[in-house]
Amino acid sequence: MRAVTVHEGALEVAELPLPQPGRGQVRLRVTRAGICGSDLHARHHADATADVAAEVGYPDFMRREHTVVLGHEFTGTVDAYGPGCHERWEIGQPLVALPLLKDGDAIQMTGLSPHAPGAYAEYVLVAEDAAMPVPEGLDPDLAALTEPLAVARHAVNRGDVSKRDVAVVVGCGPIGLAVLLMLKAAGVRRVIASDYSSGRRELATACGADTVVDPGQLWDLVAEEKGAVTSATTLFGEGLDAMHQLRRVPRLPWWSVIRAAQRLGLTPRGPVVFECVGVPGVIDDIVTHAPFLSRVVVVGVCMEPDTFRPTMAVNKELDLRFSFCYDPVEFRETLHLVADGTVDPRPLVTDVVGLDGVAGAFETLGAADRHAKILIDPWA
Structure with a gap:
């Protein structure tokens, strides 16, 4: 599959193996992914953040020397199930998910760890238990904003x-x-x-x-x-x-x-x-x-x-x-506030780019005047 990787601050489009879902995991075909401010920071300041993360008990935060697929804000459709799943949704069902993935006994932060590649890619893995169905009719551009709005x-x-x-x-x-x-x-x-x-x-x-x-x-x-x-x-x-x-x-x-x-x-x-x-x-x-x-x-x-x-x-x-992150209830509440129109985040979306446009989008956001959230359509 095609994906955008970051290594020593450099972003490039790469061809990577199709991820295979492990136990309790679902593979999503990514529909939209958001570029987060923490992605911009992590590109150049990952080591400082990794040091703090290690101090609070998370030793696997990405470092500049790692090759990582970023992307922790996303929505996608069910593509495949791993072993041990309940298979709660049909293939093609749109989902959002908490960006956390179990790796053995460890919990990894999707898109911010070399052990849990993120959604700047055609496919991403999520935990079935951490996934939630997107209400019918909700625009993928808006569903992808669930994570930052939950923050x-x-x-x-x-x-x-x-x-x-x-x-x-x-x-x-x-x-x-x-x-x-x-x-x-x-x-x-x-x-x-x-x-x-x-x-x-x-x-x-x-x-x-x-x-x-x-x-x-x-x-x-x-x-x-x-x-x-x-x-x-x-x-x-x-x-x-x-x-x-x-x-x-x-x-x-x-x-x-x-x-x-x-x-x-x-x-x-x-x-x-x-x-x-x-x-x-x-x-x-x-x-x-x-x-x-x-x-x-x-x-x-x-x-x-x-x-x-x-x-x-x-x-x-x-x-x-x-304030840091959110809890699962806040994440679900946010999804439904957007779906029922209580929150209209359309003004946040100022551009959509393909994988080939990600590096340029990072430069644009680094000096943004009119931009807020640039989304990625991996299939554009």
Whole structure:
């Protein structure tokens, strides 16, 4: 079969043996595969990521010296079953699948390990138990976006975002746009997005952002939002003012009133900020400029060491949370949100290329202004 391999940062189309499904595995004929930002990073920074992965118990993440078939966002049709399968679906049934494959006693990350070739290919192997049928009529272009949208759904869940929260999305690349879509699907009424690229700001508007600005304007705008607290004096003063007013009422248990107000969300509450850039310095910029009591969800994958000022985060009582991947339920929920039209990710798809166009697509995405998600049709 034809596939795109990466070795020492070089992408090339190669002829590889047709993969044979092992026990409990299904071979899919790939219909669409997505180029992920982590693929762009892994092409050049795989070793740094592999070192961290090994520290957390996954020793098989790809390294630059390996020859790997990338591609962990995909959809395809059932082509063959391996031994021990339940054969749940007919040949030709469209599926999506969690990009995880069992290799003996080990679990491999499809498309990010030399032991589990990915979907930049005509065929890919998936675990039958990790596969899910694509609802009838769903466009393969949209089904292939299940994986990155599930990442965004998990990030929104990590932020505990309510409909009344102000949400701020920093960075409108593919993952930032996916977070935007999931915030609006969750009913969040006020979503502010920022990006230096005018093209990506247009995409953010298409994905439902209520306000889209250049990063230079972002924090002044957020500071104007109702309830935003931007100084310690204001925060402490509001507490003292509340006590002063409540204690004017004889025998009123002021502490119970304040607790009740907190439970009802009537006390100061910062925005939920999603860091979707993944380059050094962005976390510190958010910590420095976000209002007091903000929750910061780090979704961007920064491959280099970074710093921020903990004392600033402490003084502002910021919540700093990190988001990675998703669980199987979030993956399935995402697939069906797309299928029933609750989430419309069409603005994300800005091009479709064949295997011969993958190297060029990587270069385009590396300097993207108008592009978000470029999909691969291995049969084009």
